Amino acid sequence: MSDEIKDVIHSRIWEEEATENDPFTAHACFCNGYNVYSDVLEKASYPEYLYLLFRGERPSTQVARALEILTIAIANPGPRDPSVHAAMAAGVGGSPAAAALMAALAAGAGVSGGAREVFLCMQLWADCGCKLEAWQKALHAPSAIGKKMEVWPEAGHPPGFAPYAKCCATPVQQTLAALASHLNNGNIAWLQQHRESLELVSGHPLAMTGVISAALIDLGFTPKAGEMLTLYFRLPGAAAHALEQGETGIRNFPFFAIDILNDPATNVDAGAKQ
Amino acid sequence: MNERETLDSWTGPLRTTMGGCFPGARAVYRGHDLHARLRDTDWLDLYLFGITGRRHTPSQLKVLNAIWVITSYPDPRLWNNRVAALAGSARSTGSLALAAALATSEAAIYGRQIDIAIADFLERAQRQCEAGTNLEIVVHEELKRNRGIGGYGRPVARSEPDERIAPMLDVASQWGLANGKYVRLAFAIEQILINGRWRMRMNYAALAAALALDIGLSPQECYLFGFPTFLAGMPPCYIEAVQRPPQATMPLPCSSIHFSGADRRSW
Known part of the structure; x- marks a missing residue:
């Protein structure tokens, strides 16, 4: 047939x-x-096998070690991170394990701190590389007119940089230094040397997404593969915290206070406004 | 670093105008008591109210409802439906199956990425035409800039007219909503694309977006309205897969993998 x-x-x-x-x-x-x-x-080690899956070849010892460092650095963004918070929200209510990880993937996928930010930042690294002037031009270019509208909302900050932080976080600097000791020829090495200049160009401190992006480009991954790997690498922490909160229970999980500005019970004009 | 807003100002109670619940007492939905003012609302009306903050007329709701109905295909070969079917085959839960299948519907060649792109293009094209630009020029520039126009052409049955367009137009005509400016624009664009070298017909996404825009939805609202579009086709795919023996939906033998990579080698 x-x-x-x-x-x-x-x-x-x-x-x-x-x-x-x-x-x-x-x-x-x-x-x-x-x-x-x-x-x-x-x-093979696990990073070697991962590299083989995505790149089709065995990595050098240096590359495999750099990939391993990256997976450790971002395996747990911590319970304050939206992706882990989302997984915990699923775990605390007893949702299926897959729901907890799907929640982590959805909340960790975005253009602000998520895997799509890594995708966009990897495109910048691929375009600008180690040229400060190219970064200056790319980060300050006016948005393209008539560009196809996408499902992703606006990020509100340049990809790879921290929108609110006052300085580059210590774990970000430590991850950069650890990666630079194994990736000494490409973007990571340059970033280690020129981080502060690049931060002045962007107007923001470097974020972990920027380090991840530079490293993934150095390791030879495409932005699409980098986006996938970022989603995947951050799941262990989401899983562990979802399980932990499942045991801790909803009574000990933050529920947050709410302030409804147009509550019809307290605001008689709310209905008319609608 | 630049002076900018801090997250400190966003700590404390979650300020909202969208609503919330008071367990044991009541719930508020966009400024209304859900159980008093909105309890008899049709679900689609409420869903759209949640998205837009506006209520819709019965005629508009009929047309928007038909947009969902007419493309509800319970065909497990379709890529998003297949996710639901495979989840059923593997005896996963119905909710996981449907949630993953809906997430899959945010595809680049069909579904949500097309919805938002075509709604946005129709809105931009309408604005440009109203400002005096010839539609042909608008279409040519769009093709030059974005290589294609989502909503025109189709990943399957490329040369056939989209079978969903005629019934959808019938419903829209029945409710007096088939001749809005965006629907006329969508057909005018199709004529340009058919007559030119592109030979692309309008597909359902363009008509659905045009109808929704004529009803007053923005492109972002069209996108969120479109989220459950394929949902009704999915449970049948899941259910039937669960009714088959476990793992028996679309089973693939080892020989179905056609390998074209590296030669055999040793680590």
């Missing part, structure tokens, strides 16, 4: 050999040419 020929998944990443007499059970799985369970499993 022609449908049988058509219903094929084309992949440059993954290949399987079926078990004899069982076409639905894999006997061997190959990732970019490597036998995953007979070869990679006991030889």
Whole structure:
């Protein structure tokens, strides 16, 4: 039947050999040419395997270590971060585990502190690289007229920089320094040298999203892959905190006070205004 | 650093004009008592009130409701519906299945990314035409700038007319809303694209956006209104997958992966 020929998944990443007499059970799985369970499993580190999945090749020792540092640095943005807060809001009510992670993904996806900000910042690193004048031009360019409207709201600040912070946060500087000790030729090394100049150009302190973006470009990832990896790398903290709040319970989880400015019970004009 | 607003000013009670609940007592929805003033509201009317802060007429609600109904396809091959079906096949929960399928509907080649882009373009094009620019020039410039116009052309059945347009126009005509300026504009753009070298027909997204704009929604409001558009087609996909044996919806044998990557090698 022609449908049988058509219903094929084309992949440059993954290949399987079926078990004899069982076409639905894999006997061997190959990732970019490597036998995953007979070869990679006991030889590769997790960052090496991740790199292989996304880049198609084994990383050098330096690159694998840099990727590992990155995954540790952003594995837990902490319970104040919107993505982790969202996961905790799901966890505290006993929602399914997947709901907690979906909540974390949604709240951690945006253009302000989220994975889309990393995507946009990676585009800037790809365009501007280590040229301060190029950053100056890109960050202060007027918005394009007639640009297609997108589903993402306005970020309100340049991608990669902290909108409210008064100075570059210590963990951001520490992550940058740790990455610079392994990535000594590209954007991260330049950023380590010129962070303060770049902050003056942007008018904001460097944020963790800026460090992540520079590192992911140095590691050879595309902005689309970088966006995915950022979402993924930040899930461990969301999961751990969701589980923790599930045990702590709603009585000990902030509910916040609310001030309804047009409450019909206190404001007789509210209905008329609508 | 520049002087700017601090987060300190946003701590404390959450200030809102959208509403909230007082457990054990009452709930407020955009300045109204939900259980007193709004309790008999049609759900779509309330949903739109939540988005726009405006109430809509019965005719407008009929047309907006039809926009959802006419594209509710319970076809599990469709990419967003497939997410619901696969979740059912794997015996995931119905809510997870539907939520993920709706999130998937925010696609670049169909669904929400197209909705917002075409609504915005129609609004910009209308403004430019009212300012005296020829529509052909507006269309050409848009194609030059953004390579395509969402809402024209279709990822499937490219040369066929979109089967949803005629019934949707029938409903809109029935309620006197088929001839607004944005609907006329959407058809005028189609003529330019068909007559030119692009050969692109209008698809349902352009008509839906045009109707919603004629009703008074902004592009952002069109986008949020569109969120449940495909929802009614999804539960049947999930349910039927759950009715099949576990993992038996669209099973793929190992041989269905066509590999074209690196040669076999050792780590």
